[in-house]
Amino acid sequence: MSTLRGAALRFPLLAATLLVGLTGLLLWAVGLPVAVQWLFSGFGVIVVVIEGVAMVRRMRAGTVGLDVLAILAIIATILVGEYVATLIIVLMLAGGAALEDYADGRAKRELTALLARAPQIAHRIPAGDDEAEDIPATQVQVGDLLLVRPAEIVPVDGTLVSESAAFDEASLTGESLPVEHRAGDTVLSGSVNGQGAVTIRASALAVDSQYQQIVALVAEAAASKAPVVRLADRYAVPFTAVALVIAGAAWFVSGDPVRFAEVLVVATPCPLLLAAPVAFLGGMSRAARNGIIVKGGGVLETLGRARTVVFDKTGTLTYGMPSINRILPENGFDADEVLGLAASAEQYSSHVLAASVLAAAQTRGLDLQSTETATEVPAHGVTARFGSREVVVGKLSFVSERAPDAYPADLAGGELAIYLAVDGEYAVCIVASDQVRDNAAATVAAFDRLGVHESVMLTGDARPTANHVARQVGITRVRAECLPADKVAAVGAIRERPVIMVGDGVNDAPVLAAADVGIAMGARGSTAASESADAVILLDDLSRAARAAAIGRDTTRIALQSIWLGIGLSVALMIVAAFGVIPATVGALLQELVDLATILNALRAIGGRKDVRGRGVAARIPLAPRPQPARS
Structure with missing residues (x-):
């Protein structure tokens, strides 16, 4: 009962629609069809008023949405007496919100998993005492000796004191196998201890630890609303115009106003409203599984359209450990x-x-x-x-x-x-x-295969060194001896846009923010770089930048496919309905199938096992072997 009550409070319009529908069935069963018509039609009028007020507010804010067609369809079915179709359209609108919520939850599964696993408790070992005491992870101080029991999450970044241990770092790096560490190695918060209890020495506060920084990035990404959602609204005016022309022509030729309502019923725009956000949330989830946190669906769209990639040198094209x-x-x-x-x-x-x-x-x-x-x-x-x-x-x-x-x-x-x-x-x-990364040349080549043909290197180092590295990795345009302001100016002067900037250090933060998409190498990069970037790579692996662009391209393609699938099916149904073949009630049910087909297609952006099986553009990007853990 509590679950049903919670669902009703979360989706009041859907709950009210179902209640009205059940009441209508009871009235029909006792022989009161006129009461059913008044009930359904009256409820439809209430919904029109509620949705109409919201629509007017959006129009005043400068947004012309596709919901105008749904409102017109409800009004038309009420006027021609197709009251069953009225309720079905309202059910479709109300159910669309619940369906979108389910799709969002499915797409954000990998993103929200990090939030649910945030370490809360630490076992601190006081000086001169072998007995550990439980304290909140937020109270751990740098230098504290901590006990991590088997299968527990490491609460803060630290240095391994025990002789050796194995940790599951899948939630941080995507590495599927346990990672062996020895005494003195850095252990990141959020990794899961293996079968034996170990001790670590805290090297950072909870708020400054790797896992908490990832959680903050995930929360920002999950809460963001993709600008590409407006992509559907770009079709609002022409799609509405086409629907009204077809509906008006059907009414004019047949002389039957019911035809007008039948066309509008199958023209409701839920597929277009759901396709883009579901696809881009799926793409963000897929990126997270690949060790990339993307701060919004709009970033994926821009990644998919990029024409130029700019690299910092030290710590990005090279290992950054001279x-x-x-x-x-x-x-x-x-x-x-x-x-x-x-x-x-x-x-x-x-x-x-x-x-x-x-x-x-x-x-x-x-x-x-x-x-x-x-x-x-x-x-x-x-x-x-x-x-x-x-x-x-x-x-x-x-x-x-x-x-x-x-x-x-x-x-x-x-x-x-x-x-x-x-x-x-x-x-x-x-x-x-400073050694050039083993997969730097392959990453530049992967960007070129993705259509990002222009590659640039910006560095503060001397020109001979910069030219030497550029020749090794296949970059033809080099700007050396750059200050941070010079890098910003250089990126701003690039004509082939959008521009991706890949960097890692404090001096890269301004240019990461200035680029159309800034990608920070967050595994060892600075907090400033990660905060100013649009995407953060959680591993010390340059090839993930190319994979991010590939995922962006895949996701944008699927989003557009889903939008056009919804448009195509809706227009086809409108044309058929114009000849009077599809009654209004049947049309409303068919439109639900269109919704389902569009959302299922958009969910392909999640990727599933496509990356593992080597299918799709992103799966063909060569990834670096896992880097050796840094010594403290």
Whole structure:
């Protein structure tokens, strides 16, 4: 009873229609057909008033919707006395909302699954105690030692303390097999522990952990309304005009006003209203299963129409983990000394090379100095003072402002240089290299096969390095030595639109927001990049960007197919009804079948097992092997 009551409260018009229908059957059974006609017709008038007021409000807001045809059909059936058809049309309108709700729920299944699994409890092990205490996940602090029992969800991001463990990361990455981790590996919140209890050291608060960030993205995506829903409204005026012309012609030729009502009954627009939102919610669900969170159906439509793809270099086309190859000290400086100074200054930098310098210093066992007078100039470098010594580290142009004797190093293709000056004297050039992703060239080629023929690389690195990477992956247009503002301007100047931008770092956030579709490599990328992007890839896998475009194209095609299927079936039924072959009541029932056919076709956008079986455009995009887990 509670379920029925809840459904009635959720869909009051549908509940009222069913109640009126049951009452009509009882009246008919006791021999009161006139009462049935008055009941059904009166109820139809009430619905016309309610829906008409809503329609007028939408028109005042500048939207001409397809619901005008349904209202005209109800009015026409009332006037010609086809009261059974009146109730069927009302039932179709009311049932359409319930049907759409079911389809939405089916399409959003993968999206809402993340929300339902959000970790709530953590088992904290107090210092000096072996007994774990249960606390809300939101109360976990960085550094807390946590117990994760078998089959439990990891509550926050952490570092594995136990010697080894296996985790199910399917909800995060789509990886179907358990992933082996060893002590020191990063374990992401939302992954499910295997068969043995393990301990982890919290490395982030709950609000900053991977799973909670994914949940926030999912909530935003699920709540968004696809702009492409307006695609159906684009057909509102012509479709309404065609229906009225056919209905008017049938009435004029036959001289029977019933023909007018019979045509309008089969012209009701529910298939067009349902097709686009169901298809795009299905596409968003399919993208989520592929490790891609899309922030709205409109993003999928734009992805499907893209003509240009723009890539950041570091961390996107490359792995973003450069290693130090050579240390070239100058002016009598010692290699370990200048590496220690560079690492001490790079502690205060957000640049990707900073981590490489710090790792090299740690490998050599160098002690780092701290300071309160460090200043970073984004995309240029860091100035820091350690005691009486001023250290400047970063690009050559930045360092040479303080050390005019600095000169460019002789770099091989793909190498990067970090320059350092001490007290205005050029001290060292640190040479690093960043490996191109194994599937970068295949991803660029996949975009080309999808019709995205223009590819561009924007990077803040030097031109020789940028050109070297571009030749490796097949990109022909390169803009090097770009500041964030330069990237935004470059994307704005591209004529072949829509433009997809793929990036990962803090400096990519402005250009991700400026592009028609921004795709953030969210597995290791910054929160700023993920928040400003339209889609976020949850894995460290560049090929998912091409798969997102393929899913967008598939979804848009299915949405348009569904819309045209609804139009085609409705027009065919209108023409047949114009000859008086389809009575109004039968026409209303046939229109329900049109609704069903349209929605079932739109649900194909969910994909199902198509990706697994290798069918469809998206399934043919080559995916990278799962990356090795990052060490903390």
